Amino acid sequence: GNSVTQMEGPVTLSEEAFLTINCTYTATGYPSLFWYVQYPGEGLQLLLKATKADDKGSNKGFEATYRKETTSFHLEKGSVQVSDSAVYFCALSDNNDMRFGAGTRLTVKP
């Protein structure tokens, strides 16, 4: 079945550092791919998405490119801020339901 694997955390960075959170997926068809962010005590918020191969999703300085050849959708940000501290989830959807990775906790220190 469909599944998502993302790098284990936690990840701790200094402010203005470069961020990469790896995500790979397994799917039988052509899923859409997503990154969601969860702040403490809250539900998940959609950060960005890509619906087909080679699409790049971007939002708030975060980017991820749908790579069909490597079945990956890695999340990147050039310069993280303290306010980016949260748990990040990679997810895929194949029209029926959405499947999530285990999440990666990011802590950014001043």
Place this chain on the structure above:
Amino acid sequence: ETGVTQSPTHLIKTRGQQVTLRCSSQSGHNTVSWYQQALGQGPQFIFQYYREEENGRGNFPPRFSGLQFPNYSSELNVNALELDDSALYLCASSFGRSNYGYTFGSGTRLTVV
């Protein structure tokens, strides 16, 4: 445009009891999905409702059941609660296919003692 609202926000139940969690979908959305998120883990798909019919189910036992109403709001019912049912229960709404992404509520934190 209102978002997804869930009630209650917190709940404590005793093992063996039954619980009902509620969700109001975002205006214009006709699909509701329920997820269980254990502490430190990703959300696990319970089931999805589309136009009042179950439209897919994850690996959860039959004691997890649901409903969707004509206004697209939804309920999640769990019978015979077990300690392992303690988790954050998330409701997400969407318009039709999930490829467009979901809008999540803030969740209901259920503790079974």
